Amino acid sequence: MEDQVEVVARAFVEHYYYLFDSNRASLASLYQPSSILSFEGQSIVGADQIQQKLSGLPFGQCQHFISTIDSQPSVVAGSIIVFVTGSLKLLDEEHPLKFSQMFQLIPTLDGTFFVQNDIFRLNYA
Amino acid sequence: MEDQVEVVARAFVEHYYYLFDSNRASLASLYQPSSILSFEGQSIVGADQIQQKLSGLPFGQCQHFISTIDSQPSVVAGSIIVFVTGSLKLLDEEHPLKFSQMFQLIPTLDGTFFVQNDIFRLNYA
Numbered sequence: 001m002e003d004q005v006e007v008v009a010r011a012f013v014e015h016y017y018y019l020f021d022s023n024r025a026s027l028a029s030l031y032q033p034s035s036i037l038s039f040e041g042q043s044i045v046g047a048d049q050i051q052q053k054l055s056g057l058p059f060g061q062c063q064h065f066i067s068t069i070d071s072q073p074s075v076v077a078g079s080i081i082v083f084v085t086g087s088l089k090l091l092d093e094e095h096p097l098k099f100s101q102m103f104q105l106i107p108t109l110d111g112t113f114f115v116q117n118d119i120f121r122l123n124y125a
Numbered sequence: 126m127e128d129q130v131e132v133v134a135r136a137f138v139e140h141y142y143y144l145f146d147s148n149r150a151s152l153a154s155l156y157q158p159s160s161i162l163s164f165e166g167q168s169i170v171g172a173d174q175i176q177q178k179l180s181g182l183p184f185g186q187c188q189h190f191i192s193t194i195d196s197q198p199s200v201v202a203g204s205i206i207v208f209v210t211g212s213l214k215l216l217d218e219e220h221p222l223k224f225s226q227m228f229q230l231i232p233t234l235d236g237t238f239f240v241q242n243d244i245f246r247l248n249y250a
Contacts, residue, residue, distance in 0.1 A: 036197045036198070038195040038196075038197060038208070041193065041195065043197075068166065068246055070163040070166065070244045070246065071163075072161045072163060072168075072242050072244065073161070074199075074200070074229065074241075074242065075199070075200065075201050075204065075229070075231065075241060076200050076201065079200065081227070081229065081242050081244070083163070083227055083244040083246065085225065085246050085248055098223075098248055100210065100225035100246065100248060102206070102208055102227045102244070104199065104200070104206065106200065116199075116200060117197050117199065117206050119195045119197065119206070119208040119227070121193055121195065121208065121210050121225065123210055123223055123225060123248045124192075
């Protein structure tokens with residue numbers, strides 16, 4: 001079970017940041033109306049609002065580099081907590097920004113997962 | 126509800142790091158046999174094992190400084206996700222270490238909370 005959690009977490013992280021860096025608008029498909037995002041202290045609820053927030057961020061092309069991925073089974077059967085640290089390189093910035101982020105993934109009836117909880121913070125040096 | 130979540134999260138964070146910095150062994154009271162800690166990538170399950178891990182960390186007196194606290198309601202009624210960034214000053218080290226940490230708090234029958242999930246990572250500069 002532990003292994004399966006880790007496999008899902010790694011696949012999710014790869015998928016999430018690939019979409020973020022290549023086609024940010026498509027991230028909406030990972031959220032549902034109940035989803036909550038805390039982005040640098042701002043709270044946003046719902047897939048549509050979260051997609052608008054992410055698409056409207058004041059930077060264009062960016063690239064995430066992942067340093068660590070931790071995962072644990074959560075409380076509801078099949079749900080998973082994913083915790084990521086890494087750095088974020090913006091197109092026009094020389095130095096990447098450190099970040100940490102956590103997700104709670106909830107299984108769907110069709111065998112995939114959606115993001116119920118998402119908390120993102122830059123870690124200023 | 127949102128406010129109550131935030132109030133609990135802030136009180137928990139204050140309590141948790143106060144205990145960590147003043148009497149680390151007493152942290153065991155915040156965990157249960159089902160609790161999971163990921164500490165710098167190492168996975169530890171159960172209150173006793175977690176307390177042993179935290180008490181056995183290779184540094185004595187330390188002090189946590191909190192930079193940000195984010196909180197969200199989790200899936201099970203009354204449960205809360207708490208996400209912390211801050212820095213950790215060890216007694217013998219000049220420079221504090223940046224860290225980020227998340228907790229999932231589950232309500233107990235007597236009106237308090239225990240830590241079901243705990244993930245800790247240092248954010249190396």
